[in-house]
Amino acid sequence: MARKKSAARGANGNAAATNGNGLETDRIRYVSLSDETRRRYLNYAISVITSRALPDVRDGLKPVQRRILYAMYHDLHLRADGKTLKTMKICGDTMGNYHPHGDAAIYDTLVRLGQPFTMRYVLIAKQGNFGSVMGLPPAAARYTEAKLTDVAEQLMDELRFGTVDMRPNYLGNRDEPVVLPARFPNLLVNGTQGIAVGMATNIPPHNLREVVAACIHLIRHPDATVPQLMKHLRGPDFPLGGRIVTDRRTITQAYKDGRGAIKVRADWKLDRERRGQGENAARIIITSVPYGVSTGPLQQELGAIAGGRKLPQLLGVGDETDDQHGLRLVLEIKPGADPDAVMAYLFKHSQLEQNFNLNLTCLVPDERGNLVPARLPLEAILKHFLDFRFATIKRRFEYQLEVVERRIHVLEGFEIVFQGLDKALAIIRKSQGKEDAAAKLMAEFPLDPEQTNAVLDMQLYKISSLEIDRIRAELREKRKEAERIRAILASNKQLWKVVQEELQETAAQFGDDRRTSIGSSDEIAEYDPQAYIVRENTNVVVTRDGWIKRVGRLTSVEGTRTREGDEVLDVVPGNTLDHVVFFASHGVAYTFAMQHVPPSTGYGEPLSKHVRLDDGVSIIAALSTDPRFTPPDQKVRKEPTLAPHLLVATAQGQVMRLPLSGFRTPSTRAGRKFCRLRKGDRVVFIELVRDAETMFLATKKARVLHCPIAEVPVLAAAGKGVRGIKLEAGDEVLCAMQLARPSDALHVINENGKQLSFGQMKYNVTSRGGKGVKTSTRTSFVTIVRPEIQLVDWSAFGEEGIGSRL
Numbered sequence: 001m002a003r004k005k006s007a008a009r010g011a012n013g014n015a016a017a018t019n020g021n022g023l024e025t026d027r028i029r030y031v032s033l034s035d036e037t038r039r040r041y042l043n044y045a046i047s048v049i050t051s052r053a054l055p056d057v058r059d060g061l062k063p064v065q066r067r068i069l070y071a072m073y074h075d076l077h078l079r080a081d082g083k084t085l086k087t088m089k090i091c092g093d094t095m096g097n098y099h100p101h102g103d104a105a106i107y108d109t110l111v112r113l114g115q116p117f118t119m120r121y122v123l124i125a126k127q128g129n130f131g132s133v134m135g136l137p138p139a140a141a142r143y144t145e146a147k148l149t150d151v152a153e154q155l156m157d158e159l160r161f162g163t164v165d166m167r168p169n170y171l172g173n174r175d176e177p178v179v180l181p182a183r184f185p186n187l188l189v190n191g192t193q194g195i196a197v198g199m200a201t202n203i204p205p206h207n208l209r210e211v212v213a214a215c216i217h218l219i220r221h222p223d224a225t226v227p228q229l230m231k232h233l234r235g236p237d238f239p240l241g242g243r244i245v246t247d248r249r250t251i252t253q254a255y256k257d258g259r260g261a262i263k264v265r266a267d268w269k270l271d272r273e274r275r276g277q278g279e280n281a282a283r284i285i286i287t288s289v290p291y292g293v294s295t296g297p298l299q300q301e302l303g304a305i306a307g308g309r310k311l312p313q314l315l316g317v318g319d320e321t322d323d324q325h326g327l328r329l330v331l332e333i334k335p336g337a338d339p340d341a342v343m344a345y346l347f348k349h350s351q352l353e354q355n356f357n358l359n360l361t362c363l364v365p366d367e368r369g370n371l372v373p374a375r376l377p378l379e380a381i382l383k384h385f386l387d388f389r390f391a392t393i394k395r396r397f398e399y400q401l402e403v404v405e406r407r408i409h410v411l412e413g414f415e416i417v418f419q420g421l422d423k424a425l426a427i428i429r430k431s432q433g434k435e436d437a438a439a440k441l442m443a444e445f446p447l448d449p450e451q452t453n454a455v456l457d458m459q460l461y462k463i464s465s466l467e468i469d470r471i472r473a474e475l476r477e478k479r480k481e482a483e484r485i486r487a488i489l490a491s492n493k494q495l496w497k498v499v500q501e502e503l504q505e506t507a508a509q510f511g512d513d514r515r516t517s518i519g520s521s522d523e524i525a526e527y528d529p530q531a532y533i534v535r536e537n538t539n540v541v542v543t544r545d546g547w548i549k550r551v552g553r554l555t556s557v558e559g560t561r562t563r564e565g566d567e568v569l570d571v572v573p574g575n576t577l578d579h580v581v582f583f584a585s586h587g588v589a590y591t592f593a594m595q596h597v598p599p600s601t602g603y604g605e606p607l608s609k610h611v612r613l614d615d616g617v618s619i620i621a622a623l624s625t626d627p628r629f630t631p632p633d634q635k636v637r638k639e640p641t642l643a644p645h646l647l648v649a650t651a652q653g654q655v656m657r658l659p660l661s662g663f664r665t666p667s668t669r670a671g672r673k674f675c676r677l678r679k680g681d682r683v684v685f686i687e688l689v690r691d692a693e694t695m696f697l698a699t700k701k702a703r704v705l706h707c708p709i710a711e712v713p714v715l716a717a718a719g720k721g722v723r724g725i726k727l728e729a730g731d732e733v734l735c736a737m738q739l740a741r742p743s744d745a746l747h748v749i750n751e752n753g754k755q756l757s758f759g760q761m762k763y764n765v766t767s768r769g770g771k772g773v774k775t776s777t778r779t780s781f782v783t784i785v786r787p788e789i790q791l792v793d794w795s796a797f798g799e800e801g802i803g804s805r806l
Contacts, residue, residue: 045197053196057362058388059180060187067098084145120205123152135294154183161396185385201361204236209511241288247521255378258360264290265353284331290354313337401485411475413451418468540572549604550597573792574626581623585682587675591667633661649685649736656721657714673718685736692738701731705772706763735784747785
């Protein structure tokens with residue numbers, strides 16, 4: 001429970017009563033902490049939703065935007081045909097009179113209302129630095145000036161007719177409009193973004209002509225559906241253009257649901273007019289970018305792709321943007337490069353393609369006039385605006401009729417007085433003042449106080465026979481105007497006709513052509529990462545301690561740099577379009593593209609930087625998937641799995657074979673398991689089975705087993721295998737060796753440091769699973785002498801595989 005304490009002193013100024021513990025017992029109210037937290041958070045949430053973050057469906061404005069525009073229109077009179085005023089003054093008046101929040105937030109909103117790359121139809125005419133599409137910030141408010149645009153006045157011109165409700169400002173010393181009497185659907189035309197508590201809105205801008213066409217269709221066909229409306233409103237129309245590549249069905253569904261993703265990408269063209277560069281030379285010119293993308297960071301992003309050689313076909317990035325040609329980002333590409341493939345890569349890896357997450361959430365008035373948040377489909381947004389526009393025009397005509405009737409009433413009083421003008425003048429001359437004259441006139445003529453005051457305020461020069469003719473002419477005109485307005489108010493059909501005509505007038509005056517082109521999802525090419533890799537021969541060097549690097553030509557193993565105490569385990573030849581597989585002692589294999597192995601003339605990088613390696617785990621072998629060095633997958637007679645196969649041996653004497661096919665594609669950082677080890681076991685040998693028919697298994701206690709490889713079963717997936725050699729207590733397998741030629745021999749180093757050789761002809765082939773032959777009773781084996789690493793002479797391959805695929 002929480003204590004809620006009121007003022008510390010009573011009405012007489014004396015301290016409140018306290019108990020023995022010093023607590024003010026008559027000023028403390030115990031409440032539920034959860035209830036109080038819920039109440040306060042709900043109040044905060046409602047305040048953010050209704051007073052800050054979400055726009056009104058009727059005028060499409062948030063409170064801060066509405067107050068800025070109203071202060072400029074009503075208080076400062078910054079009309080489109082007038083002079084500009086310092087934005088500091090605009091922000092100050094808005095904050096002081098209507099919006100009790102920070103001036104920085106007000107200025108940020110004001111700036112956005114004047115940015116042509118943010119607003120489809122800017123509402124503020126700017127003077128000075130209001131920021132740029134490159135992402136540069138605006139100047140301080142003391143340096144910039146602003147006024148309203150003609151379009152902005154269309155949101156407020158009808159305020160003088162009493163068309164909307166007014167409410168007191170936060171000080172209670174003046175009124176502000178609850179909503180502006182907008183003459184066009186500003187919510188859709190200019191769009192908006194906002195994040196409230198538990199909800200958000202993200203409405204894109206649209207073309208004014210298209211939105212008005214959809215409104216008129218809805219007026220004529222009140223039951224129109226979203227697909228029918230979208231024959232007129234084709235989709236978002238962003239200030240900077242761009243191209244929508246989402247299919248029409250998806251866009252239509254997004255407008256039906258009030259939410260969805262619309263994919264927008266930059267527009268580009270190919271420029272081949274480059275003198276002296278050859279007929280294959282070309283540049284890519286980007287002429288528009290997706291909505292909300294700043295060209296400065298985008299240019300840096302594209303420059304990083306070019307500078308980092310992530311896309312070798314991209315040579316450089318430039319900016320030729322100017323007032324005459326508009327946005328022009330220039331991409332220099334290699335002669336002969338495929339521009340479509342280059343752009344497909346950039347669409348995938350840069351901000352040249354963005355998803356606009358449509359969310360049509362706004363504030364909607366309920367039956368009691370309260371604003372509630374709702375996510376609406378397209379036709380509901382248009383209906384709410386049209387209903388509001390209908391009510392606004394009706395209130396405008398009612399106001400105008402009231403004004404006309406009041407004028408008619410005054411003119412009728414003039415007409416009555418002029419019929420007895422001499423008597424009226426005599427009464428006025430004999431009166432003791434205005435009040436006495438008014439009383440006597442009303443006693444003599446059928447006049448009310450309003451008519452009488454108008455007669456008494458009339459200037460003397462108007463008392464003539466000529467003036468009465470003018471009054472009677474004006475009276476006839478006003479009566480005719482009143483009849484016209486009454487006829488309109490009496491017919492909903494006439495009112496809707498006025499709504500339609502005024503929408504058409506607004507579209508004709510301020511509408512323009514669509515800037516964002518509409519494409520289709522068929523334009524989204526399938527992204528193939530290998531299409532952007534420069535095809536070249538290379539070598540992957542892996543060391544005993546697990547360091548890797550990629551080098552081009554390698555003349556000798558000793559010539560490559562390794563860390564002190566480390567040595568080269570293997571050199572894997574291949575092509576940058578192929579993959580390398582690293583096999584670890586804990587039975588996991590890691591596959592990734594050779595082009596991702598870091599190129600280096602130094603030590604390289606530890607493999608653990610790229611994959612997940614446990615402590616104490618070592619790399620025991622590496623293998624290329626290049627078909628020039630590794631046979632392709634193929635079906636082998638009487639074998640259930642595809643060849644080639646991997647031969648695996650563990651320290652505890654288990655052996656198995658398994659297909660390489662499952663390890664040819666890239667793996668995750670966790671790798672792929674190829675062997676399920678028993679507790680305390682580890683893999684000591686793995687190699688591709690080529691032409692060998694038999695194998696040696698050598699143990700630490702100098703035992704050698706010669707057995708057929710065919711007896712080793714082929715597993716379809718990772719398993720524990722079968723017993724290859726029966727070990728004595730304390731013994732373990734050091735290594736295995738395939739025997740393909742009669743000259744193949746096993747070379748070991750014993751504990752005396754002496755190298756021993758064991759030829760296959762000396763040991764008969766026996767079945768797997770035996771103890772093998774005891775080769776020495778006095779010494780044991782320490783390590784196996786690995787065969788010399790054979791380097792590839794790339795010159796023997798000619799130019800095959802070298803050069804770009806583009």
